[in-house]
Amino acid sequence: MSTSPDELMAAAREAAEGAYAPYSKFHVGAALAFADGSVVSGANVENVSYGLSLCAETAAAAKAMNEGRRGGLVAVAVCGPETHAITPCGRCRQVLAELAMLDGSDPVVWCDGPDGVREFRLSQLLPEAFGGL
Numbered sequence: 001m002s003t004s005p006d007e008l009m010a011a012a013r014e015a016a017e018g019a020y021a022p023y024s025k026f027h028v029g030a031a032l033a034f035a036d037g038s039v040v041s042g043a044n045v046e047n048v049s050y051g052l053s054l055c056a057e058t059a060a061a062a063k064a065m066n067e068g069r070r071g072g073l074v075a076v077a078v079c080g081p082e083t084h085a086i087t088p089c090g091r092c093r094q095v096l097a098e099l100a101m102l103d104g105s106d107p108v109v110w111c112d113g114p115d116g117v118r119e120f121r122l123s124q125l126l127p128e129a130f131g132g133l
Contacts, residue, residue, distance in 0.1 A: 003033040005110050005117060008077040012112070015041035015056065016079055022046060026080060030056035030088075032064055032099075033075040033107075040064040057092035061099050071103030076122070077110045085113025087125060096122055097129035 008031045016029030023046050031041040042060030046053045054062075057078060064073075076096060080086040088096060088109065100107055100122055109120045123129075 003037065003039060003075060005075075005077070005119075008033050008039065008075055009079060009110060009112055009117060011039050011041050012056075012077040012079045015043045015060070017043075019043035019056070020045045023048070023050075026084075028056040028078065028080045028086065030060045030079075031077045032060050032073060033077075034064075034069060035072040035074050040067065040069070055089060055092045057088045058095050061092075061095045064099065069099070071099070071105065073100045073103075073105055073107045075108045075110065077112070079112035083114055085111065085115065085118065087111045087118075087120070090126075093122070093126035094129060097126050101129070101131060 011031035012029040016027045019027035021027050028044040031039050033039050040060050040063050042056050044056045106121050106123045111118045
């Protein structure tokens with residue numbers, strides 16, 4: 001993987017600037033790094049019917065899948081407001097797990113917060129992910 005944690009986190013921060021969060025004002029960005037060196041990013045998109053909202057990680061994963069990516073996920077970076085440490089929510093963990101399962105990868109997940117970047121493996125965040133394939 002040629003993308004460093006700093007580079008991927010910068011891509012997530014840039015993505016967060018494009019968030020549509022008029023209700024929560026909580027802008028989140030995510031960036032996904034793939035084995036071929038490419039990066040796909042996304043931001044949260046809220047809806048007045050909150051259940052229809054999309055988290056940044058899900059938006060990025062959907063974009064990657066729409067671009068034809070089927071596996072090769074090596075790293076994920078997620079950032080929110082500087083005052084909050086966040087990790088992917090349960091839904092996003094499962095969405096990322098589906099993408100990772102396509103080639104059996106266990107990507108590193110970097111989560112930014114006021115105390116710096118924390119590092120996990122996706123399997124740590126979702127140890128018993130549903131397997132669909």
